[in-house]
Amino acid sequence: MVRPYRKVGTEPTVVCDELHIVYKVYGASAGKGSATSALGRLMLRRRAAGVREVHAVRGVSFTAYKGESIGIIGSNGSGKSTLLKAIAGLLPAERGAVFTHGQPSLLGVNAALMNDLTGERNVVLGGLAMGMTPKEVADRYENIVDFSGINEKGDFISLPMRTYSSGMAARLRFSIAAAKTHDVLMIDEALATGDAKFQKRSEQRIRELREEAGTVFLVSHNNRSVREVCDRVLWLEKGKLIMDGPTEEVLQAYEKESGK
Numbered sequence: 459m460v461r462p463y464r465k466v467g468t469e470p471t472v473v474c475d476e477l478h479i480v481y482k483v484y485g486a487s488a489g490k491g492s493a494t495s496a497l498g499r500l501m502l503r504r505r506a507a508g509v510r511e512v513h514a515v516r517g518v519s520f521t522a523y524k525g526e527s528i529g530i531i532g533s534n535g536s537g538k539s540t541l542l543k544a545i546a547g548l549l550p551a552e553r554g555a556v557f558t559h560g561q562p563s564l565l566g567v568n569a570a571l572m573n574d575l576t577g578e579r580n581v582v583l584g585g586l587a588m589g590m591t592p593k594e595v596a597d598r599y600e601n602i603v604d605f606s607g608i609n610e611k612g613d614f615i616s617l618p619m620r621t622y623s624s625g626m627a628a629r630l631r632f633s634i635a636a637a638k639t640h641d642v643l644m645i646d647e648a649l650a651t652g653d654a655k656f657q658k659r660s661e662q663r664i665r666e667l668r669e670e671a672g673t674v675f676l677v678s679h680n681n682r683s684v685r686e687v688c689d690r691v692l693w694l695e696k697g698k699l700i701m702d703g704p705t706e707e708v709l710q711a712y713e714k715e716s717g718k
């Protein structure tokens with residue numbers, strides 16, 4: 459039984475109520491798509507084979523408040539990224555619901571930037587896509603590029619993004635997203651691909667964003683980053699919320715369980 463963790467007197471930004479997310483995977487069973495097997499199914503009046511369901515989030519409930527920075531931890535496949543996508547409104551709930559205050563922004567390692575466009579164009583388009591005015595983008599451009607450190611080793615910002623290493627691309631994505639104040643900012647492992655110096659810088663920026671804005675969610679396997687940035691942690695396993703509470707308390711229980 460998860461003890462509800464509640465801060466009294468602050469404004470809620472995200473409410474997750476008994477949320478269930480189920481993926482439907484079509485054509486999952488190899489060899490079941492042949493005409494012979496389809497005919498066999500028709501004769502026996504069975505449902506189409508090859509649709510598999512993955513119940514990724516199972517009855518998760520919590521309330522996030524303004525000013526909180528919440529880590530989401532758990533082993534591989536425990537449902538962390540799925541939960542973030544559901545909060546961002548990118549996945550429909552099978553049962554239960556998510557309510558959010560303001561527009562949640564999901565900053566993932568796979569956040570969509572255009573690979574064939576230069577870093578420079580992506581900064582501009584990314585800024586506009588987040589709702590900045592052209593003037594705001596122009597004013598913040600230098601800061602975004604400096605923060606990303608893309609140009610530290612030469613003029614990379616004028617090259618297409620496909621020429622960037624995965625770490626460089628992740629840094630640029632983070633820098634663009636971090637240039638704006640968000641109601642609810644969700645970060646999926648963005649820090650994992652940056653080097654140590656960039657990690658420190660982004661941890662600092664996340665703390666500032668939390669103070670300026672609403673709520674920050676951080677999915678991470680890096681317990682050190684979670685300790686640096688988060689004041690509260692949700693621990694998921696097999697889609698269920700195992701624990702929800704202050705960072706140190708939850709991480710200690712997690713480390714004991716996972717032997718990390």
Ligand SMILES: Nc1ncnc2c1ncn2[C@@H]1O[C@H](COP(=O)(O)OP(=O)(O)OP(=O)(O)O)[C@@H](O)[C@H]1O
Pocket residue numbers: 481482483512513514532533534535536537538539540541
């Ligand atoms: N697009 C998808 N279609 C079907 N199943 C999926 C899809 N994405 C994730 N899953 C499944 O949902 C479950 C939860 O996955 P999810 O990516 O949310 O886990 P995670 O905790 O973020 O994992 P990791 O730490 O490895 O990134 C896993 O069983 C995974 O196989």
